[in-house]
Amino acid sequence: MRREFIVRPIDGNFSLKEHIYDVLRDGIMAMDIYADDARLKLDERQLSDQLQISRTPIREALARLEQEGLVRVVPRKGVFILRKSVDEILEMITVWAALESMAARLVVERADDAEIASLRKLLASFGQDEAKTHLDEYSEANIRFHRRILELSGCGLLLSTADSLFLHMRAIRARTMTEDDRVQRSIVDHNHIIEAIEARDADLAERLVREHTVKLHDHVKRTWVEPDMTETDETPKEIAL
């Protein structure tokens, strides 16, 4: 037993606005905002009633969500959950491609062999057979793979910038048609990317990552279906809290 009396400092960041922000963000991400009958309007007072706190921290959380592009607050109209247009999504993918291709280059330059090996292990954990059957699980593994590249780049800003994009990307999966062999081809791409990194070929790794993301870009562009806009925002489907 140690002689000193040691306590770890408590986390003083338990502010309401922080908590509310998480709650609202998770709530928005959990609902299918592209569903035709989705309720896209939020109400500050209603939320303050449900959460039993005042409007102030809610407004701060909403302001933050607005800056991240998840909601739009219109004076004297209301707060609305934003649907991304195809064009916006395509732009996000473009920026993502820029970030991750640069990350791949940095990985080649800075990551050690053990880290690169971890990348391969991440991919190997999901074989081709399972991939076809569990699309959702593959999607998560897919994101983890790409995120890992950004992590290994050693550039935190590269990662955090991309993270703010990933936030918006999860919701689009339901809106893009799935093509039979896309998962297969995706896994092949990933293998090629790892091989280029293992070979320490920065130019090739960068190119492969970029081209891989461009494929997603074109795929979304090709198969995106616009949500039905006939219904507005008055249907009683609540955001899950």
Add this chain to the structure above:
Amino acid sequence: MRREFIVRPIDGNFSLKEHIYDVLRDGIMAMDIYADDARLKLDERQLSDQLQISRTPIREALARLEQEGLVRVVPRKGVFILRKSVDEILEMITVWAALESMAARLVVERADDAEIASLRKLLASFGQDEAKTHLDEYSEANIRFHRRILELSGCGLLLSTADSLFLHMRAIRARTMTEDDRVQRSIVDHNHIIEAIEARDADLAERLVREHTVKLHDHVKRTWVEPDMTETDETPKEIAL
């Protein structure tokens, strides 16, 4: 005279928080936050007195500034203007390189000849002779050139993401030693970039942009001088309002 009575809709976005945000941001950007005697602490109540408005819109503006990384608000301590560390600046340059090199590629693919010509004109407006004498003016022209590439990419998100980086980049100029021939070499680089774009060589344009930005990265890394941290934040140098 037209028969109808027509008025243009007034801009209803004149909210205080928006205005305060601009004021505070400009104020922060205008001061040399790396000066040894810079006052880095802000006070909500003091600001509300000076600006003759309540704390609420000020808090919203500060919250937004915090998310953009310009200030840090510490509960029960105060609001502090953030100094960027070298590492953070280097990461910003890295992300910038990623964004602009992708932009250069898109310019080659999507911009028409007239737009590319406008890019060259932008550069030509600043000859080499003047460049050496007016460093500040060149820096602005320099930023305009790079920003124009992002504009011509046609990807708004690429531009806006980079803009949030440029915000932080202006302040570092005073902290990096100037080297005699850096401006000269920079202009040469820019010429090469334009030539590659004019030749519609996407790979080359991307590489040149990236390498150009990497030069800045290395230059900052080499010549950055840490500010004197002996003084804290109690010296009476006010943020300009």
Add this chain to the structure above:
DNA sequence: CTGTGGCGTCTGGTATACCAAATACCAGAA
């Protein structure tokens, strides 16, 4: 001289009240 504890003050966090614009609704006139 030392350090301990009380206490006033400063500061951001939260709650609450009020405002003005947008909107919905309804009654009365044509």
Add this chain to the structure above:
DNA sequence: TTCTGGTATTTGGTATACCAGACGCCACAG
């Protein structure tokens, strides 16, 4: 019925009051 105008309601924006933690100061005990 249809149009008009007033009015109640909704909603985000702003102002203000109060809270509790952090901090500095100082008297007082050891």
